[in-house]
Amino acid sequence: MSTQLPASRPFKVSFPHMGNYSIPVRLLAEQLECEIVLPPKMTRRTLEVGARHSPEFVCIPFKYNLGNYIEALEKGANLLIQAGGGCRFGYYGEVQEAILRDLGYDFGMVRLLGGWKLRDHIGDFKRVNPRLTMLRALKAYKLALRQTQALDRIEDYVRRNAGFEVQDGAFEEVHEAFLGELDTARDMRTMAEIESRYLGELEAIPTERPDDLLRIGIVGELYVLMEPFSNLFVEKELAKRGVEVHRFVTVSNMVEHSGRKHTAHLDELIAKSGDYVRYHLGADGTESVSMTYQLMQQGFDGVLHLKPFGCMPEVNAMASLQRLSREHTFPILFISYDAQTSETGLKTRLDAFCDMLRMRKQRPGDAAMADGAETLAPGAERSTA
Amino acid sequence: MHATVGLPRSLLFHKYHVLWETFFGALDVETVTSPQSNRAILARGIELAVDETCVPVKLFLGHVDALRDKADYILVPRIVTLAKDETACVKFLGAYDVARNSVPGIRLLEYNVDVKNGIRQRPELCRVGETFEPNRRKVRRAYDHAASEHLRYTARLDEQQEEVLARPGMKVLVVGHAYNLYDEMLGKPIVDFLGKNGVEVVSSEFHDTAKARTLAKLVSKDIPWTYNKELLGALESYRERVDGIIFLVTFPCGPDSLMTELCMRRVKGTPSIMLVLDELQSEAGLRTRLESFIDLIEAGKRRAAVDGAR
Numbered sequence A: 001m002s003t004q005l006p007a008s009r010p011f012k013v014s015f016p017h018m019g020n021y022s023i024p025v026r027l028l029a030e031q032l033e034c035e036i037v038l039p040p041k042m043t044r045r046t047l048e049v050g051a052r053h054s055p056e057f058v059c060i061p062f063k064y065n066l067g068n069y070i071e072a073l074e075k076g077a078n079l080l081i082q083a084g085g086g087c088r089f090g091y092y093g094e095v096q097e098a099i100l101r102d103l104g105y106d107f108g109m110v111r112l113l114g115g116w117k118l119r120d121h122i123g124d125f126k127r128v129n130p131r132l133t134m135l136r137a138l139k140a141y142k143l144a145l146r147q148t149q150a151l152d153r154i155e156d157y158v159r160r161n162a163g164f165e166v167q168d169g170a171f172e173e174v175h176e177a178f179l180g181e182l183d184t185a186r187d188m189r190t191m192a193e194i195e196s197r198y199l200g201e202l203e204a205i206p207t208e209r210p211d212d213l214l215r216i217g218i219v220g221e222l223y224v225l226m227e228p229f230s231n232l233f234v235e236k237e238l239a240k241r242g243v244e245v246h247r248f249v250t251v252s253n254m255v256e257h258s259g260r261k262h263t264a265h266l267d268e269l270i271a272k273s274g275d276y277v278r279y280h281l282g283a284d285g286t287e288s289v290s291m292t293y294q295l296m297q298q299g300f301d302g303v304l305h306l307k308p309f310g311c312m313p314e315v316n317a318m319a320s321l322q323r324l325s326r327e328h329t330f331p332i333l334f335i336s337y338d339a340q341t342s343e344t345g346l347k348t349r350l351d352a353f354c355d356m357l358r359m360r361k362q363r364p365g366d367a368a369m370a371d372g373a374e375t376l377a378p379g380a381e382r383s384t385a
Numbered sequence B: 001m002h003a004t005v006g007l008p009r010s011l012l013f014h015k016y017h018v019l020w021e022t023f024f025g026a027l028d029v030e031t032v033t034s035p036q037s038n039r040a041i042l043a044r045g046i047e048l049a050v051d052e053t054c055v056p057v058k059l060f061l062g063h064v065d066a067l068r069d070k071a072d073y074i075l076v077p078r079i080v081t082l083a084k085d086e087t088a089c090v091k092f093l094g095a096y097d098v099a100r101n102s103v104p105g106i107r108l109l110e111y112n113v114d115v116k117n118g119i120r121q122r123p124e125l126c127r128v129g130e131t132f133e134p135n136r137r138k139v140r141r142a143y144d145h146a147a148s149e150h151l152r153y154t155a156r157l158d159e160q161q162e163e164v165l166a167r168p169g170m171k172v173l174v175v176g177h178a179y180n181l182y183d184e185m186l187g188k189p190i191v192d193f194l195g196k197n198g199v200e201v202v203s204s205e206f207h208d209t210a211k212a213r214t215l216a217k218l219v220s221k222d223i224p225w226t227y228n229k230e231l232l233g234a235l236e237s238y239r240e241r242v243d244g245i246i247f248l249v250t251f252p253c254g255p256d257s258l259m260t261e262l263c264m265r266r267v268k269g270t271p272s273i274m275l276v277l278d279e280l281q282s283e284a285g286l287r288t289r290l291e292s293f294i295d296l297i298e299a300g301k302r303r304a305a306v307d308g309a310r
């Protein structure tokens, strides 16, 4: 825990983007009774400025976060928040603060280390807003969590179904409208109402689901999984190829398994990993392997494994995943993201992967996998998509 | 019939070999150590490892493989936490599973240290010992003996370090993990080159771990990695007594790149460079950088001498 406040009020708070979670985070930040300055929407520039000032081979979430900070500071923010998660996230804040200070920015920073539990952080928040009470913070936390759940449920539905819309863009339109409304909801009842109404709207969208549709699970490191800009919108790309997309790493799930339940959760994952993992591999690595194994057993057609280039826990996981893929001839596409990863390269690889999966479906057990096996062989996957 | 235990000469071997060798020795178990790192070991490691694995882990896999038919078991520790509020680099969490899944045809002996969750080294290593010696008291005695030998050894290293620091002449602190510093292919060429050029090398080995943790706080409040705290402890404790600092980082090590970034920004006044070692590193390139670094230090010293004379 570590807080340094800006020299003078008013404080203008900002925090890095991750998917649409700026919605619940904004709700939380409101309790600080400061002006909130959202970083501008992510663009290539965000990554460029972030990467320019980052250590060269730090993992890419660091670079995106730093880019968000710089762009937020340019917009007038003066109090930055950095939160936990991942294996090095806990350490991002201190280095980012040093870099930004050397760049000449004048700002304060709240570095939230440790868990997701409110009591770990209330002290920091109280320094920003002395009027904040535990009760009020708790209430806000519960609201933000509810909002997060609504967000995750709706987006889960979109992922599974958007690939089959009859009219292009139908899901996206409803999704956007949902985000707009959810952002203004400030009580439980409204949130529940918005969630069920939009779920109804999504269900009403006409779809055509082919018999041979592909079901693909996405596993990997949390940031690239949850920040679509950073994964080059891989979920949308899959949807375009008529894929039912499943993803299990969401903030709701992470909160659910955090704190005291964390160890039990890991034990369960290990127990269901088909002996491909015996000890926790760090951050999301164990989950990546265990979920892949479980999805394979559930008859999924394939798995996409996403990670930032050099991400250690996921590199650990890949040793298990490559063996699993080999021993069970189960298709896994490994994608690494760094600042140079190109969209074209990604699209080509997705095309090839989906084609291979379809071929396997039509002619189960024959040479189809041999083609695919080439993309799967250890060492064949390149660092950049 | 004597069982043999293979010790891969990589990663934590460079920190704990005295502990391991003494422990197994006391149990009448023969240990076999893989050879010094060489091209073949590295090449095999690269072949076995996932592309983006850091160089030390690639070497580790090469060493494990080199022991495949040479020993009955291969020892691979899994280290998570050695104290509350800190953690080992993620590669030590995964080392056992990574070796198991990457190298075919081996039998591993693992011990798990996760102090934060109440799993300590003594009972874990004793459990390993019981594979060979049913008498538990004997195993515990072997461990205690090994642990004190380990402490004696590291204390001696710290003393030697002080001796180096007391000598006259140019001294350079090389900040890097033992598994990089002492590896035949990674740190050794650098240390040798410095030595040949008359530079005394002070290593960042620092075994007073309690002191290291306190000192580390002066540079970094939040750094969570146990072994990096030791590096920072060495940095704080030695930096004013050396003429230059070399940060040795292996590609693409995240913890080290973050730590070095912070150090380079915070440690002012002593000339410092960062050397990134990868599997393709060219010795010629390294030499050039080291030469110009030595020149830089000498120039600084001359200037200081002139200023002092005025």
Ligand code: SF4
Binding pocket: A059, A060, A061, A085, A086, A087, A088, A089, A221, A223, A283, A284, A308, A310, A311, A312, A313, A314, B254
């Ligand atoms: S989990 Fe991966 S991306 Fe996240 S901090 Fe660790 S190395 Fe970086």
